[in-house]
Amino acid sequence: MRRTTYIVVAGVVLLFGLSWVLHAVSMSGEADGIERAFMITMAAFLTLAIYSFLYKDNPFYKFAEHLYVGVSAAYWMCQAFWSTIVGNLFPRLSEGLSSYFQQPYQASGWNITYWIPVILGIMLLMRLTEKYGWMSRWPLAMIVGTTAGLNFVRYLRSDFVVQVSSTFMPLLGEDPHRWQGFGAFISNLDLSATGQLAAIVSNWVIFIGVICGIIYFYFSKEHSGAFGRASRLGIWILMITFGASFGYTVMGRISLLVGRITFLFKDWLQIIS
Amino acid sequence: MAHLGVIISMLVIFGGLAWLLFRSIKGREVERRVIFVFIFVAVAAPILFPITFEEHASPVVKGLFDHIDTLPPGSRVLISFDYDPAMAPEVQPMANAISFHCLDRGHKVVFMSLWATGQTLLFNTLEDVIRPEFPDLIDGVDFISTGYKAGNEGVLNVIVSDFKKMFPTDVNGVPLDSVPIFDEINSCADFDLIVALGGGRPGPKEWVLFVGDPADVPIGVGVAAVVAPQLYPYYPRQIIGMLGGVKGAAEYESELAHRHERFKNMAQPGLKMMGPQTLAHIVIICFIVIGNVAFFRSRRRKGN
Numbered sequence: 001m002r003r004t005t006y007i008v009v010a011g012v013v014l015l016f017g018l019s020w021v022l023h024a025v026s027m028s029g030e031a032d033g034i035e036r037a038f039m040i041t042m043a044a045f046l047t048l049a050i051y052s053f054l055y056k057d058n059p060f061y062k063f064a065e066h067l068y069v070g071v072s073a074a075y076w077m078c079q080a081f082w083s084t085i086v087g088n089l090f091p092r093l094s095e096g097l098s099s100y101f102q103q104p105y106q107a108s109g110w111n112i113t114y115w116i117p118v119i120l121g122i123m124l125l126m127r128l129t130e131k132y133g134w135m136s137r138w139p140l141a142m143i144v145g146t147t148a149g150l151n152f153v154r155y156l157r158s159d160f161v162v163q164v165s166s167t168f169m170p171l172l173g174e175d176p177h178r179w180q181g182f183g184a185f186i187s188n189l190d191l192s193a194t195g196q197l198a199a200i201v202s203n204w205v206i207f208i209g210v211i212c213g214i215i216y217f218y219f220s221k222e223h224s225g226a227f228g229r230a231s232r233l234g235i236w237i238l239m240i241t242f243g244a245s246f247g248y249t250v251m252g253r254i255s256l257l258v259g260r261i262t263f264l265f266k267d268w269l270q271i272i273s
Numbered sequence: 274m275a276h277l278g279v280i281i282s283m284l285v286i287f288g289g290l291a292w293l294l295f296r297s298i299k300g301r302e303v304e305r306r307v308i309f310v311f312i313f314v315a316v317a318a319p320i321l322f323p324i325t326f327e328e329h330a331s332p333v334v335k336g337l338f339d340h341i342d343t344l345p346p347g348s349r350v351l352i353s354f355d356y357d358p359a360m361a362p363e364v365q366p367m368a369n370a371i372s373f374h375c376l377d378r379g380h381k382v383v384f385m386s387l388w389a390t391g392q393t394l395l396f397n398t399l400e401d402v403i404r405p406e407f408p409d410l411i412d413g414v415d416f417i418s419t420g421y422k423a424g425n426e427g428v429l430n431v432i433v434s435d436f437k438k439m440f441p442t443d444v445n446g447v448p449l450d451s452v453p454i455f456d457e458i459n460s461c462a463d464f465d466l467i468v469a470l471g472g473g474r475p476g477p478k479e480w481v482l483f484v485g486d487p488a489d490v491p492i493g494v495g496v497a498a499v500v501a502p503q504l505y506p507y508y509p510r511q512i513i514g515m516l517g518g519v520k521g522a523a524e525y526e527s528e529l530a531h532r533h534e535r536f537k538n539m540a541q542p543g544l545k546m547m548g549p550q551t552l553a554h555i556v557i558i559c560f561i562v563i564g565n566v567a568f569f570r571s572r573r574r575k576g577n
Contacts, residue, residue, distance in 0.1 A: 054309045079389040083423040104442060150430065154482040158511065162486065166510045194332055245502045247554075248518060252363060252498035254553045255519045257316050258546050259362030265320055272321065 005059075012060065016045045019268070044268040047260050089114065167210050169203035209237045278322030286315055286552070290559045297567040300574065308560055315556040319548035326547050328520075328527035333505075337493035337514025338528050340466060341371070346379030348465040349458060353480065354384065354391035354398070355471030360497045361394055366522040366543035367495035368394070368470050369402045370529055370536075375468075376407050376416065377533060381454050383464075384418040385440070387428060387475045392421040392444070406539070413443070413452040420444030425475045429483035433461045462488040466513075472497030477504060481511050495521065519546045 020041040027033030049064035090097040091106045092114045098105040120139035127136035172179035177196035179185070190196060215227065216234030223231040265272045289311060293303050330338060341350070352372060356364045375382050384399070386392045395418060403416065410416060419440040422428050431439045436458060437449050449455045457463060461484045469480035469492060477494035481504075485492035491513045496504055498518025508515055516525050522543030529536045 055306060076389070080423065083389065083421060088423065104446060104448070106441060150426065151482075154486075158482045158486045158507075162511060163506060166506070194335075241502070248498040248501045250554065250557060251518045251520060251550060254312075254316065254550055255363045255498065255546060256359065257312070257553075258320065258519075258549045261313075261317050261320055261549075262362075265317075 009059075012045075016041050019044065040267050044264055047264060051260075089118065093118075167206060169206055171200070171203055171207060173199050173203070208233070213237050276322075278318070279324055282314065282318030282322065286311065286318070286556060290556065290563070294559075294563050294566065297563050298570065300567075300570055302567065303560075303563065311556050311560070312553055315552040316549040319552055323545065324548035324552070325544060326551060328523045328544060328547065330524040330528040333508055333515050333517075334521055334524040335514065335528065336509060337371075337468070337495075337516065338374070338525060340491060340493060340513050341374050341378060341380070342532070344378065344380060344465055348380045349383070349454075349463060350375045350380045351383045351385065351461065351464045351467045353467070353469050353471070354386045354395040355388045355469060355476045356394065356473065356497070357388060357390035358394070360472050362546070363497050363519050363522065364470050364472065364495060365394060365397070366519070366541075366546070367516045367525060368398050369540075370522065370525050370543070371468055371470075371495065371516075372398050373402050373406060373536060373539070374529055374533070376403060376410060377535065380465075382416040383454065383458070384416065386421040387425060387479075388471070388473070389421050389423070391471075395420075406535075413447065414454060417449075417452060417454050418444045419449070426479050426483055429475065429479060433484050433488050436460050436463075460488070461490055464490055466491050466493060468493045468495065470495040472500045476500070477512075478507075481507055485511060519543055519550060523547045 020037055023037030023040055024034045027037050030036065046064045046067070049060040050068075052058055053061040086101045086103060090101055091103045092108060092111070095105045095107070120142060123135045124139045125136075126132040126134075170179075173196050177199050185196065188196065190198075192198065212230045212234035214234070215230045216238065218231075221227060262272075293307070297303065344350075352368070352375070354368060372382065372384075384395050386395055399418065403410070407415075412418075420443070422439055424431075424439070428439050437455070440449060442448050443452065461467065467480060467484060467490050469477040471477055477492075477496050478500075480494070481492055484490060492511070493514045494504060494512050495516040496518070498520070501515065501517030501521075504512065504515055504517075516522055523541075523546065526536070526541045526543045530541065
């Protein structure tokens, strides 16, 4: 490593070491003050290390990235063991194992169906061996098949049938703004977002938007004339949708930044209350 | 002091943006790190010198708010915390506000999580909102936490017909058969409302697909902004209302403060976050304008 690298690393270690000491002193009255001071300092260091990538790739970023991946993998492995195997399986298989792991035993007698996932789980782990790796394909096929079967029915109902029927909108308004003639519409004209006019406009936008959006993806006819104009409107609708998605994405990312900056200012630097 | 801070930061941000626009018109490029610095200042300044805006609940937010408000006291509400710390800045304010609203209205609330990380965040809501604000409410009678259960959509597929089969005990190991709140709850169909909070998988979408539609239970959702556009098509038929990102949380908090006097004195993180949000969005819009100016300028030069 170059001399400058040593100096930068030493400076960062010194800075965050000092931060730990200062926090520990300010929390000296608390029972776990030193531990909490370390956690806050470490969290601040990791936050800044991750954001340092915005300047350029560097060893601090690499350290934080690898730590994040490692901790995540370990966390999820422990969670899977304690919640699935200890929490779901052992209480149904063995009273001895349940009491060892301090789980309430769910006495259900001998039940072969609880052993099937155990056997499939062991077969899945066979992937780690070269000789018996082929055995992992059976449980994998079971997972893929079950997921596809479960999702097929749900998605067909909620994302297709109900969605199609949801686009059959009453174009002149619905309850509580049912159409009662043009005179009633004018005399009760309400320009608010919950009024009849907004409901009618909204329903027309969905009606026209869906039809034009589908026309854009219909390639068996040349997009010219009235069909072409509808197709062009369809692409406008799609662009507006992508714009809304982009806006929401920006809002989400800024929220994360607000969360981290608030942490740095409030918990680490303690310059806001 | 705060007003002075706001004025100085505005001058720095918009003065800098005007300078960058001038440079772009002259044909000079803006380095990407400059954009990061501006975003940082636009977010940090309103945190240091708070700027708040008045929010009004949109119909999609009001849908969920009014449903909770009009349910008779004692109604059974299930709130699922299906998110992780990465989504917490957006979703936690919604979780706190909705939990407060339900308990303030006298509903019986069951908390659960399909994400392992959600259980810790659920614990935060219990400790930060429920125990200090509702010290008289009894665990197991007025509210209960069943905690996290592994299995993703599989869990939903079971609890839609038999809740206790998947959750035989609460988070403390107390059998659900022995707690009064579960006397009349056997499956998800027995809830008067389910609120799914999250943004990943499994999350609000899976609640609609696996529970809301098959069991015909009203579902309200609070989601991270990134997935909000994917859930709009479900409104109003398959979800009764939606809080999309921190904007949705701010609108809900605003409505809650208007209609429930007690909430006015509580922390409103969603509303506070709208200051940095608004300023950061204005800066991004300005950069889009600057980028377009630079693009058309360079195209005209090439044309000449």
